[in-house]
Amino acid sequence: MLIVGLGNPDKRYENTYHNVGFMVIDALLNVLGQKMKNDECKSKDVVIYKGDEKIVIAKPMTYMNLSGEAVRELAGKYKVDCTDIIIIYDDIDLDCGALRIRKEGSAGTHNGMRSIISLMGGGNIPRVRVGIGRPTPPMQLADYVLSKVSGDNKVLLDERVVSIASHLASYINHRDIDKFMREAMQK
Numbered sequence: 538m539l540i541v542g543l544g545n546p547d548k549r550y551e552n553t554y555h556n557v558g559f560m561v562i563d564a565l566l567n568v569l570g571q572k573m574k575n576d577e578c579k580s581k582d583v584v585i586y587k588g589d590e591k592i593v594i595a596k597p598m599t600y601m602n603l604s605g606e607a608v609r610e611l612a613g614k615y616k617v618d619c620t621d622i623i624i625i626y627d628d629i630d631l632d633c634g635a636l637r638i639r640k641e642g643s644a645g646t647h648n649g650m651r652s653i654i655s656l657m658g659g660g661n662i663p664r665v666r667v668g669i670g671r672p673t674p675p676m677q678l679a680d681y682v683l684s685k686v687s688g689d690n691k692v693l694l695d696e697r698v699v700s701i702a703s704h705l706a707s708y709i710n711h712r713d714i715d716k717f718m719r720e721a722m723q724k
Contacts, residue, residue, distance in 0.1 A: 538712075546597075558667075568705075569594075579610055606656065623708075638663070667701070
């Protein structure tokens, strides 16, 4: 199994809307009592074991638009099938704090997911989309996604991130994607 949160690697992007995927991974590692240990496949990752199964939890160190490079290398190294990958990322097309989980689909407007689908050969990759909403004009979209999360949005996203991490930890133990989807979607 491979669980990947998308974001941008530089410190200046910490706690920005575009790094919600990284935030979920950090919260998941906290729940599991783990820390990133490896720097490989254009990613920071940790490998944990559930019985004989390897579970790789990763944050690509490529920039968002090149996320597919890291996911492809990790999936190849650890011999993980697309259906056994979960990608977590921000979505401007959902209200802030909203959540959508799908077993497959298109990239929508997300360039990181577009890169992954392109390099992995299709959209049959489970994904967790965390809503960040859209900017209020005149703010430009690029400025918004790279801005720091604050105010009510921070409260909403912090709660959502912790909830997703908790459900992912349960998913690791039970490996039931339908149960994960049902439970994580409940508020």
